[in-house]
Amino acid sequence: MKLIIGCPIYDRAWIFPYWISCIQQQFVRLEDVGFVFVASKDDVETISLLEDWRDKHPEVSIFDIIYPENVNHFSHAEGTRNWTISKYENMVNLRNCMLKKVREYQPDYFFSLDSDILLSNPNTIQLLISHINSGADAVNTLTFMTPVGIMFPSVMRWINEPGKKAHRDQKFPLGEYFQSDVIMAAKMMSKNVYNNVDYCMHQQGEDLGWSASCAEKGYKLYSASYIYSIHVMSKQMLSDIIKNNDPRNDITLKSLSKV
Numbered sequence: 001m002k003l004i005i006g007c008p009i010y011d012r013a014w015i016f017p018y019w020i021s022c023i024q025q026q027f028v029r030l031e032d033v034g035f036v037f038v039a040s041k042d043d044v045e046t047i048s049l050l051e052d053w054r055d056k057h058p059e060v061s062i063f064d065i066i067y068p069e070n071v072n073h074f075s076h077a078e079g080t081r082n083w084t085i086s087k088y089e090n091m092v093n094l095r096n097c098m099l100k101k102v103r104e105y106q107p108d109y110f111f112s113l114d115s116d117i118l119l120s121n122p123n124t125i126q127l128l129i130s131h132i133n134s135g136a137d138a139v140n141t142l143t144f145m146t147p148v149g150i151m152f153p154s155v156m157r158w159i160n161e162p163g164k165k166a167h168r169d170q171k172f173p174l175g176e177y178f179q180s181d182v183i184m185a186a187k188m189m190s191k192n193v194y195n196n197v198d199y200c201m202h203q204q205g206e207d208l209g210w211s212a213s214c215a216e217k218g219y220k221l222y223s224a225s226y227i228y229s230i231h232v233m234s235k236q237m238l239s240d241i242i243k244n245n246d247p248r249n250d251i252t253l254k255s256l257s258k259v
Contacts, residue, residue: 008091036098111187114231142223184207
C-alpha cells in the first residue's frame with residue numbers, strides 16, 4: 001500500500017506540528033506514506049518546519065515541496081474566512097499543481113487533507129482506504145466549515161444538475177456512511193479519480209468544481225461521516241481544542257455497522 005497525502009500550505013506554522021502529529025498517530029506505517037505540499041518560498045517559517053520534519057524522518061521516501069510560478073498564495077485574517085472568485089481560482093491552480101505532482105508518483109491512494117484539518121481518529125486513514133477498496137471512488141470524513149455548530153458540514157447536494165448551485169441538506173444522516181454529491185476538506189481518492197479529475201472553477205469553491213467533474217465522469221462520492229476531523233479555523237480555536245477538544249466529535253459516535 002502506498003499513500004500520498006497532500007495539500008496547498010501557506011502560513012501554517014501555528015498548526016503544522018499538530019497536523020503532522022495526527023498523521024503520525026494513524027495506524028499506518030510512515031514508510032507507506034508520502035507527502036506533496038504546494039508552498040510559497042516567502043513562507044519561511046512553514047517551510048522550515050516542513051524541512052525539519054522531513055529531515056527527521058528519512059523513512060518517508062516521498063516528501064515534495066513544490067513552488068508553482070505565477071500562482072499566489074494567500075492567508076485569511078485571524079478567525080475569518082474571506083473567499084472571493086479570484087481566491088477560488090487560485091485554489092484551483094494550486095490544487096491542480098498538487099495533482100500533477102501526485103500523478104507522477106502514481107500511489108495506490110491520494111488523500112487530499114487540508115492543512116487546517118486535524119485527524120482526531122487514529123483509524124481515519126485505514127477506514128477511508130477500506131471504503132475505496134470496497135468500491136467508493138472518493139470518500140471524505142465529516143468536518144464543519146464553521147468553528148461552532150453543525151449547520152455547515154463538509155458535504156453538499158446539487159439543487160438541480162451537477163455543476164450548478166449546491167446546498168447543505170439538513171437531512172444528511174450525519175454519523176453514518178452515505179453517498180454525497182459534493183465532498184470537501186479531507187477526501188481520499190482512488191487512483192482512477194486522482195488521475196482523471198482536475199479541480200475546476202465553481203462560484204461556491206474549487207471542491208464543488210472537482211465534485212461536478214467527478215459526476216460528469218460517473219464517479220461516486222461518499223462521506224464516512226462517522227469519522228470526525230477537526231477544522232481548526234483560527235489560532236484561538238486551536239488553543240480551545242487543545243484544552244477542551246471539539247464537542248462536535250460526539251456526532252460521529254453512532255454505529256460503525258456501515259463500514
